[in-house]
Amino acid sequence: MAYGGNWEGGRVVVRSETVDSEPARTQTAGPAEPVVAPAGGGGRRISRRDALRLGLFGLGGVIIGGLGGFALGRSTAPSATAPHPVSGAPERAGLASASFPITIGADARSLVDSEGRHFLYLADTPWNAISRMTRESFTTLATARSEGGFTALQMSVLDFDPRAQNAYGERPFAERGDLAEPLRGEADYWTHVEWCVDECARLGLVACLVPSWYGGWGDAWRGYVTEDNAAAYGTFLADLLGDRPNVWWLLGGDNDPTDEGEATSGVPGGLSRGPVVAATIQMGRALYEGQSVPQLMSYHTAREMTVEEHFGDEAWYQLSAAYSGADSAPFVRAEFDRSTVRPVILWESYYDGRDREPLLDRREVRGQAYHAFLSGAAGAAYGHEDVWPVTEEWPAALAAGSAEDVSVLSTLLAAFVPGVLEPLGPESGLLPDGHGTPGTASAVAVAALPDGAGAMAYFGEPRSTIRIDTTALDADATFAIRWFDPATGEEFFVADDRAGEDVVVSWPSTWSDAVLLVRR
Structure with missing residues (x-):
């Protein structure tokens, strides 16, 4: 049984299909809300929904613990905006609109159509x-x-x-x-x-x-x-x-x-x-x-x-x-x-x-x-x-x-990705906890986006948290961080204007695999 969904009126509408072999994922009825660790220590904030579920509503806005599916942490202050489907995220791309013939790009790695488009x-x-x-x-x-x-x-x-x-x-x-x-x-x-x-x-x-x-x-x-x-x-x-x-x-x-x-x-x-x-x-x-x-x-x-x-x-x-x-x-x-x-x-x-x-x-x-x-x-x-x-x-x-x-x-x-991705190995330092074991589901594929725009990583199995060192991409730049669901095409906001050697993002709790986008 496979599960996919689309967002309507701020909630996720789940549909089930029996024609494929998607590993079971039990999506919740609403977006996974953040658990954020503020800069300079202190407790972690839990969502209102989770507080209600745990019987903690009314105890205050910042408590220890939390069960949310997304988090951003320790090196920077948290965003005030909860993770949600990105406004204006691209719809399915009609990529079959190239102008023929297709030739090899000037970088010798990419392909371009007759109008010079990737x-x-x-x-x-x-x-x-x-x-x-x-x-x-x-x-x-x-x-x-x-x-x-x-x-x-x-x-x-x-x-x-x-x-x-x-x-x-x-x-x-x-x-x-x-x-x-x-x-x-x-x-x-x-x-x-x-x-x-x-x-x-x-x-x-x-x-x-x-x-x-x-x-x-x-x-x-x-x-x-x-x-x-x-x-x-x-x-x-x-x-x-x-x-x-x-x-x-x-x-x-x-x-x-x-x-x-x-x-x-x-x-x-x-x-x-x-x-x-x-x-x-x-x-x-x-x-x-x-x-x-x-x-x-x-x-x-x-x-x-x-x-x-x-x-x-x-x-x-x-x-x-x-x-x-x-x-x-x-x-x-x-x-x-x-x-x-x-x-x-x-x-x-x-x-x-x-x-x-x-x-x-x-x-x-x-x-x-x-x-x-x-x-x-x-x-x-x-x-x-x-x-x-x-x-x-x-x-x-x-x-x-x-x-x-x-x-x-x-x-x-x-x-x-307006071009070919440049693969990044563990030596890049972007993911301090490593790229998993090659040849297994734990292996993480990581690549730099063209023109220094950031990086992308594909995780084939869940991790509890993912540490990011943005200085491996640029020592001075700040980055937007998003999750992208390869099973549904939904892009989720995590945070903007983040930088540092120890940015921590937690796994979208219901996903079997995920793409992490780190962009300028």
């Missing part, structure tokens, strides 16, 4: 949508994602099954797997591919396309990609789609291009199980050289590996590729820290709706994205187990709570 890459992964959906279904999916704050769809041009036709019974090639001989006609497989790409453009979405998905075990198209046909297929795709400004290319597909063992165990008999590095490079060069508008490119790796040594010197390898397990931070950070600076994209992590280990609840699914962006990613992908293969349950999966969390994340980043 572009946030937030993708869903309906990998088989082009081949398995009718046009009506495709429009339903793409519209839902555009309206939900996503800015891209990651899709395979070809079905994962080389034997498959599309939803209209059309085949991509004259002979199965013959990438050098696309089957053309008046209305054919490739006309449908063009239509899907153009529908994405109409809805403001990047169509990030995998030319020929290799497959985790080589069980898709890897065995069919050779040095004899890779360049020809790349040239064909460039002729077909090289003028579409909303197209990106993502070569490979869940595969180590050098491995001749597990990564090729599914290659059909009679096909090559050798490395495909050279063939991939040829395909990438053909796509890159055939563009008439800028189209960004990368490679979709096997989980927890990098392909920098194979493709890092190629002009087409413009986006550093990360593909993580449930803990996205170390893999994004490793790419971020490379001497060759590129935007880093988390192309995939783990999906919602899994029926096998690791089983992630809704909080853990969204945590992957928060850890990615706060580790320096310029973009990240979300996925659901019923959407990527287009099962019969895909329409219901579109409304999963985990997808709603992407909308919340897009709101947060659009409102406060």
Whole structure:
């Protein structure tokens, strides 16, 4: 059972949903009120509501103890204003309104649209949508994602099954797997591919396309990609789609291009199980050289590996590729820290709706994205187990709570992050009590906001209190402090004009995870 809410008339209206796996949170019927420790010692003030509940009403305004969900303390005087939803807080951002094409920013880490505005890459992964959906279904999916704050769809041009036709019974090639001989006609497989790409453009979405998905075990198209046909297929795709400004290319597909063992165990008999590095490079060069508008490119790796040594010197390898397990931070950070600076994209992590280990609840699914962006990613992908293969349950999966969390994340980043976040380690000193244990729910992701505007921290599990040293950001500046709920998108006031080495904020008592905003 998941709980979300919105504020009406100064109270929180709670709604329950059974379509997601949000860890239970028991929100109270009103805003969590503050317990504040004044500067210079003294007791702590408890809210009127808590005083009534404890039978202490009428004993005075300042007493020891308190059970409120928010507090700010010791280095500065308390705010007179109780925490409450921030007046004028941004609504869900319509991020899918970029002007194409998308290019790399002057800092080499960020993405910008054709008007120079920061572009946030937030993708869903309906990998088989082009081949398995009718046009009506495709429009339903793409519209839902555009309206939900996503800015891209990651899709395979070809079905994962080389034997498959599309939803209209059309085949991509004259002979199965013959990438050098696309089957053309008046209305054919490739006309449908063009239509899907153009529908994405109409809805403001990047169509990030995998030319020929290799497959985790080589069980898709890897065995069919050779040095004899890779360049020809790349040239064909460039002729077909090289003028579409909303197209990106993502070569490979869940595969180590050098491995001749597990990564090729599914290659059909009679096909090559050798490395495909050279063939991939040829395909990438053909796509890159055939563009008439800028189209960004990368490679979709096997989980927890990098392909920098194979493709890092190629002009087409413009986006550093990360593909993580449930803990996205170390893999994004490793790419971020490379001497060759590129935007880093988390192309995939783990999906919602899994029926096998690791089983992630809704909080853990969204945590992957928060850890990615706060580790320096310029973009990240979300996925659901019923959407990527287009099962019969895909329409219901579109409304999963985990997808709603992407909308919340897009709101947060659009409102406060006009660029790529700079990850901060424990050595920064911003959180004197540390960043928790890497790889566990206690791990805290911390990053500096662009242009010295402050910092942001994501906590994947509750802490009783959080100490902040604002001098780690600026020795002289004062900061506003807010909580942001990644489950509802509500922003809560904590305090203004705070500074010092020992600012203490207490945890929002009903939340399972939270984002702390410290801004000038």
